[in-house]
Amino acid sequence: MALNLLTDVPRFLFFTGKGGVGKTSLACSTAVHLAEAGKRVLLVSTDPASNVGQVFATELATTPRPIPAVAGLDALETDPDVAAEAYREKIVGPVRDLLPATEIAAITEGLSGSCTTEIASFNEFTDLLADPASTAAYDHVIFDTAPTGHTIRLLALPGDWSNFIETGKGVAACLGPMSGLEKHRDAYAGAVAALADPERTRLVLVARPDRSSLDEAARAAVELADRGMRRQYLVLNAVLPPDAVQGDDLAAALAARQQEALRELPEALRDLPQDRIGLRPGNVVGVPALRDLLAAHDGAPALADGAAHEDRADEPPLGVAYDLPAGLPVGLDALVDELAENDHGLVMCLGKGGVGKTTVAAAIAVALARRGHRVHLTTTDPAGRPEGVVRDPVDNLTVTRIDPGEAIAAYRDRVMRTKGAHLDADGRAQLAEDLLSPCNGEVAVFHAFSRILTQATRQFVVVDTAPTGHTLLLLDSTGSYHREVVRSMGPVQHFTTPLMRLQDPGLTRLVLVTLPETTPVLEARELEQDLARADLHPWAWVVNDSLAAAGPTSSLLRARAAAEGEHLREVADHAERVAILPTLAIEPSGAERLEQLSHLAPVPVSPTGR
Structure with a gap:
């Protein structure tokens, strides 16, 4: 057909x-x-x-x-x-x-x-x-x-x-x-x-x-x-x-x-x-x-x-054995415990679209809140819906999203109230037309993002970022703003820009989220290189949706689990901190299921997978 x-x-x-x-x-x-x-x-x-x-x-x-x-x-x-x-x-x-x-x-x-x-x-x-x-x-x-x-x-x-x-x-x-x-x-x-x-x-x-x-x-x-x-x-x-x-x-x-x-x-x-x-x-x-x-x-x-x-050369045979690299931690518990040693900080989950950044960010936010910390969970993804993943009210947790439309409207209103207040009628009309430029979308989102960053000095802020390309544009805006401030303020004045907050390892922890597959791991490595050019470095990697960590017995799923091995070993050998999350029978939505992602144990797998 x-x-x-x-x-x-x-x-x-x-x-x-x-x-x-x-x-x-x-x-x-x-x-x-x-x-x-x-x-x-x-x-x-x-x-x-x-x-x-x-x-x-x-x-x-x-x-x-x-x-x-x-x-x-x-x-x-x-x-x-x-x-x-x-x-x-x-x-x-x-x-x-x-x-x-x-x-x-x-x-x-x-x-x-x-x-x-x-x-x-x-x-x-x-x-x-x-x-x-x-x-x-x-x-x-x-x-x-x-x-x-x-x-x-x-x-x-x-x-x-x-x-x-x-x-x-x-x-x-x-x-x-x-x-x-x-x-x-x-x-x-x-x-x-x-x-x-x-x-x-x-x-x-x-x-x-x-x-x-x-x-x-x-x-x-x-x-x-x-x-x-x-x-x-x-x-x-x-x-x-x-x-x-x-x-x-x-x-x-x-x-x-x-x-x-x-x-x-x-x-x-x-x-x-x-x-x-x-x-x-x-x-x-x-x-x-x-x-x-x-x-x-x-x-x-x-x-x-x-x-x-x-007989297919391009696919693994069905029914093969598979295992997890030794010592690879399953669940987010160790990462959350280390984060919780402080009472504030910025946690940014980054990666390619579809790897589970929203789930990982929400699980980290819920786990920190359940430990008694004040947490603000938000997203810079235009299609992100963290509130739909958390679903339930959680003490100490605030969930928002940076809506591009709302951010643009707020930015235009703020500019008109400040810069526009000193202009005559013709000047205000010209400024209003300027603000219709599509360029202002990224600028508006950057300003909303910057305001949220300041909260990380007194509580936890967990950010579910947009897919890689959009996030790099946002970081580009952050870098441009930093360079402009440095040039205008001069070497003797004290200031803190959003980029400086992101570069502070005592404040910001970048979590790269990926899948145990060729392309997502490759793209995570490339993102890591892009971040390094801005002097930003991942604090941890999370490998999400791993069949090898779930212990399937179906021939088809076992074949896919076997294909994960080389990618899991690559991440384990490369990253300073790693956590792996298994494929789950029930989607991890709702506060209780999200918190369970911090308390997982490896599924024992025999050489035959039975």
């Missing part, structure tokens, strides 16, 4: 969804399928934490490069830093020899923030959509996008900037970054038209069959439909096939939980064309695995029996 997402494929396809649901695997598999059907295909990753290159074992660049194993397939990864540097040079280059060095330095600094990065990145994105010459050689252009919140922002930008250019009458507060926007007016309008045209564009919402993933997909479906993207398809990935249960209580519980979630699909998803892809025994890496992935639908892999899978 043909998959819906591969039927009458339009020119542009967007794969989006919550982090960790398999967007990249499905986008890459679709690209392979179309190329092997004789089409010329360009695969584009707009995810700041892209791993398309790792999936194909090919080094990619910001311009198309061929995938050697697949004729007709080219791929590129947009690089926000490279795009921003090129954008800066276009503005600074022509005046570098005309202005004093101090002015050039000021202009360069003004172009160093996240606003410039965002504009430069979406300029590349809109060119691919609106400039026929840039993709004329291809029949299809497939976008592997960042996790949902970041993607909605990206897809909204062409319209936001078109509106701002059309209605803005004053000089924007981010004039430096915006100085090249006017000439892109036609490109933005063309991108908006392409996104809203169902004959040219299809949006593929990817979700796993669990409530949080489906709820986020439903929110994205509604918001993107409101922005004109109504040709939507739903792909449910990693569905446990019926024969995977095999008398395993854990597998049976996971399958039952999935089926319940599928029966209760959110209303926004119920009428969408739908495909179901079965859970694979191993990671989907390499062309053979990508080719076979889309042979898996209706909830069962094309090769579901153990004998067939044993």
Whole structure:
């Protein structure tokens, strides 16, 4: 039976969804399928934490490069830093020899923030959509996008900037970054038209069959439909096939939980064309695995029996032995005990989308509160809902979220009340127009984040951060603000910036959250390197959702547990502090279940797993 997402494929396809649901695997598999059907295909990753290159074992660049194993397939990864540097040079280059060095330095600094990065990145994105010459050689252009919140922002930008250019009458507060926007007016309008045209564009919402993933997909479906993207398809990935249960209580519980979630699909998803892809025994890496992935639908892999899978070179054999590296602690107890030695501090949970940052942050917050400490749990993730994970009231615990819309509204109001109070009517009108700039979104979130950081000097603040790319933009804003303060205050004055708080190991503990899989561990290591450039260093690693720590007996789940071994050993050898959390039969939501994550014990596993 043909998959819906591969039927009458339009020119542009967007794969989006919550982090960790398999967007990249499905986008890459679709690209392979179309190329092997004789089409010329360009695969584009707009995810700041892209791993398309790792999936194909090919080094990619910001311009198309061929995938050697697949004729007709080219791929590129947009690089926000490279795009921003090129954008800066276009503005600074022509005046570098005309202005004093101090002015050039000021202009360069003004172009160093996240606003410039965002504009430069979406300029590349809109060119691919609106400039026929840039993709004329291809029949299809497939976008592997960042996790949902970041993607909605990206897809909204062409319209936001078109509106701002059309209605803005004053000089924007981010004039430096915006100085090249006017000439892109036609490109933005063309991108908006392409996104809203169902004959040219299809949006593929990817979700796993669990409530949080489906709820986020439903929110994205509604918001993107409101922005004109109504040709939507739903792909449910990693569905446990019926024969995977095999008398395993854990597998049976996971399958039952999935089926319940599928029966209760959110209303926004119920009428969408739908495909179901079965859970694979191993990671989907390499062309053979990508080719076979889309042979898996209706909830069962094309090769579901153990004998067939044993012959597959790209997947581990079913029924193999597995174990946990010696001494790897299961549960968060040791980490929480060490944190609780103080009565305040900042704990930031970071990582790729979909690795369980919200759960880990909520569990740490609940455990600290139950030990009698005052705790503020919050999130910088536009799609984050920590209150939905904690659910129950907990003494000493306050749960909030930094809502971008509310943060922007509060920022605009504050600027108008302060800076605007000293302006005449014309000046206030110009300032109000400035504040409509989409650049102010990151600035507003940064200010809200900074205010919360100050609380960490007198209580615990636990932050569930946005997926990697968005968090790095926030840290970029933090660094830019720090440099501006240092320059304006001079060496003799005492001050404390948000970046200085983050760099203080006595105050801030960074917790990297990952999964025991190739790509999440690789991306966590890359994030660690990005943080090091800002002199920020992880305090601990948490490996979440480990089947090896859960002790499954199902052949399929045991094969996946066996594949975790090398990744668990890598983290154990690399990190100073490590905790592992097992895959659980019941989702860890609600205060009681969250607190249990601090008091887990390893599941004994014999060489046969029985």
